[in-house]
Amino acid sequence: MLRNSLKIIIIAALGWIFFFQVYSGYSSRDDLNELSTYYATEGLTEVGAANLVTSVVVTYRGLDTLGEVTILFLTALIIGLMLKVERGGDRTQVRNSSEFLVTASHVLLPVIFMVGIYIFINGHLTPGGGFQGGAILASTVILMLLSFSNNKISHKLLEIIESVSGISFILLGILGVLFAGGFLDNKILPLGEFGKLFSAGAIPVIYSLIGLKVGAELSNIILGFNQIQGKDDKSV
Numbered sequence: 725m726l727r728n729s730l731k732i733i734i735i736a737a738l739g740w741i742f743f744f745q746v747y748s749g750y751s752s753r754d755d756l757n758e759l760s761t762y763y764a765t766e767g768l769t770e771v772g773a774a775n776l777v778t779s780v781v782v783t784y785r786g787l788d789t790l791g792e793v794t795i796l797f798l799t800a801l802i803i804g805l806m807l808k809v810e811r812g813g814d815r816t817q818v819r820n821s822s823e824f825l826v827t828a829s830h831v832l833l834p835v836i837f838m839v840g841i842y843i844f845i846n847g848h849l850t851p852g853g854g855f856q857g858g859a860i861l862a863s864t865v866i867l868m869l870l871s872f873s874n875n876k877i878s879h880k881l882l883e884i885i886e887s888v889s890g891i892s893f894i895l896l897g898i899l900g901v902l903f904a905g906g907f908l909d910n911k912i913l914p915l916g917e918f919g920k921l922f923s924a925g926a927i928p929v930i931y932s933l934i935g936l937k938v939g940a941e942l943s944n945i946i947l948g949f950n951q952i953q954g955k956d957d958k959s960v
Contacts, residue, residue, distance in 0.1 A: 771910060775848055778927060790908075800941040826871050833867060844932055845928055858938025865942075877943075886941055900926075
């Protein structure tokens, strides 16, 4: 009864919000506000990235990005603690995957891995970036678990990648404070030629670190849920 009442209240609240927006003379804003105008007009010369979204997310609002990565890290940590399987516990042997899936995985895994790397390395030039590329990298872990079901992926390696990437990300931010204009200021490295791979200062490096960190954290979440099904002690 309480759950149904809560649903009715939420639906009524949303209905009131939409009704108020429609009949209160609401109109969409066609012009940019002062801050957005600054990003649009000065972002190119200050940051040197062809992708304006990257300019905002990685540099101007770098602290927000750091907060998002921290939240993801805490999520992975909490899931790992809650789903932890004690050492020495019984592990269930699962049946082997089909030959078709295993063969296809040998072809697809390197391709998916390279696509993920390409997306976060080119995040300053094209749509995408660290979070998108990291999510694609984590999808390779899912495919590996499906294809090589009797093998175990090392948590230790993923933890090392996550830790090194996170610490390096913060160190780059501090270097921006010391040698440039602020935290995560990309001008600690030369801006380079606009539109080229090696351009936009430290943004490609920052996005690469974010991509590795996100990929490792999501992979640990996937492995955390996979552990509750049990695996044998063989490692890949």
